[in-house]
Amino acid sequence: MKPVTLTFIEKTRIAPAMWQFIFVADKPLPPFQPGQFFLARTGNMFSAYLPRPLFLAPCDEVAGNWPVSRFQLTLSARHLADRGLAWLFSCPPARKIDAFGPLGCGFTLPATTKNLLVPIDFELGMGVFLVGSLFTMRKSLNVTLAFESKNPLPAAIVRRFPPHVEITTTLTTDRLLWPDAIIAIGGIPFYQRLKARLSAVRLRPAPGLAQILLADAPLRPCGVGACGLCAVPTAAGSRLACLAGPVFDLATLDLEVLADD
Numbered sequence: 127m128k129p130v131t132l133t134f135i136e137k138t139r140i141a142p143a144m145w146q147f148i149f150v151a152d153k154p155l156p157p158f159q160p161g162q163f164f165l166a167r168t169g170n171m172f173s174a175y176l177p178r179p180l181f182l183a184p185c186d187e188v189a190g191n192w193p194v195s196r197f198q199l200t201l202s203a204r205h206l207a208d209r210g211l212a213w214l215f216s217c218p219p220a221r222k223i224d225a226f227g228p229l230g231c232g233f234t235l236p237a238t239t240k241n242l243l244v245p246i247d248f249e250l251g252m253g254v255f256l257v258g259s260l261f262t263m264r265k266s267l268n269v270t271l272a273f274e275s276k277n278p279l280p281a282a283i284v285r286r287f288p289p290h291v292e293i294t295t296t297l298t299t300d301r302l303l304w305p306d307a308i309i310a311i312g313g314i315p316f317y318q319r320l321k322a323r324l325s326a327v328r329l330r331p332a333p334g335l336a337q338i339l340l341a342d343a344p345l346r347p348c349g350v351g352a353c354g355l356c357a358v359p360t361a362a363g364s365r366l367a368c369l370a371g372p373v374f375d376l377a378t379l380d381l382e383v384l385a386d387d
């Protein structure tokens with residue numbers, strides 16, 4: 127974990143209520159996993175805003191070519207209810223943002239993975255490009271991105287993914303039986319639906335089959351296991367999302383308790 131200064135370069139609208147942000151780090155960063163996060167100080171020196179977790183992804187043209195100094199972040203209108211992220215949203219170009227990281231545990235793929243299913247709640251935004259570097263680096267993977275979306279996917283988003291990646295908006299039974307690894311990005315209700323569908327078609331989904339990103343976990347203020355405020359319930363007891371997560375095994379999280387919080 128190291129301090130890093132991120133310079134905000136540009137913001138582009140990529141869907142009606144979704145924006146891609148580009149940042150340049152003050153120094154090239156060594157590899158980190160999608161799902162690991164950086165804590166960024168938002169607001170100015172007079173604000174008491176707590177740092178916010180940013181889930182950065184290397185920009186497309188450099189993914190797999192670490193170290194990397196250019197990163198993207200995708201946010202949707204949902205995030206603007208958060209004061210710190212709303213501040214980030216309104217930053218002018220060239221604004222410098224102090225952050226530190228990477229923190230936590232991200233997505234990992236066993237070397238034996240052949241078929242990867244990636245269910246994503248499109249409206250959450252941050253999942254859109256986050257996991258791209260995983261399968262950009264492993265060209266031999268068969269990848270299906272399954273977006274859950276109330277609206278048709280913008281063509282510009284579909285074009286951003288390599289041709290070998292299948293993109294769908296339907297999660298059929300066949301698609302749930304096909305993968306040997308699943309990585310998912312959404313909110314708690316999205317994961318509850320995914321778990322119910324998996325249990326219905328696989329009866330006993332193997333532990334480790336599905337990893338999920340708890341993007342809504344309160345990954346602050348410390349991010350290093352010191353404050354205890356990010357504890358989440360798992361089958362093995364309470365775990366700190368900033369250390370043991372924010373990527374967890376779908377089978378081990380107590381989603382019902384999380385949904386009630």
Ligand code: FES
Pocket residue numbers: 344345346347348349350351352353354355356357366367368369
């Ligand atoms: S954020 Fe402080 S222990 Fe996790």
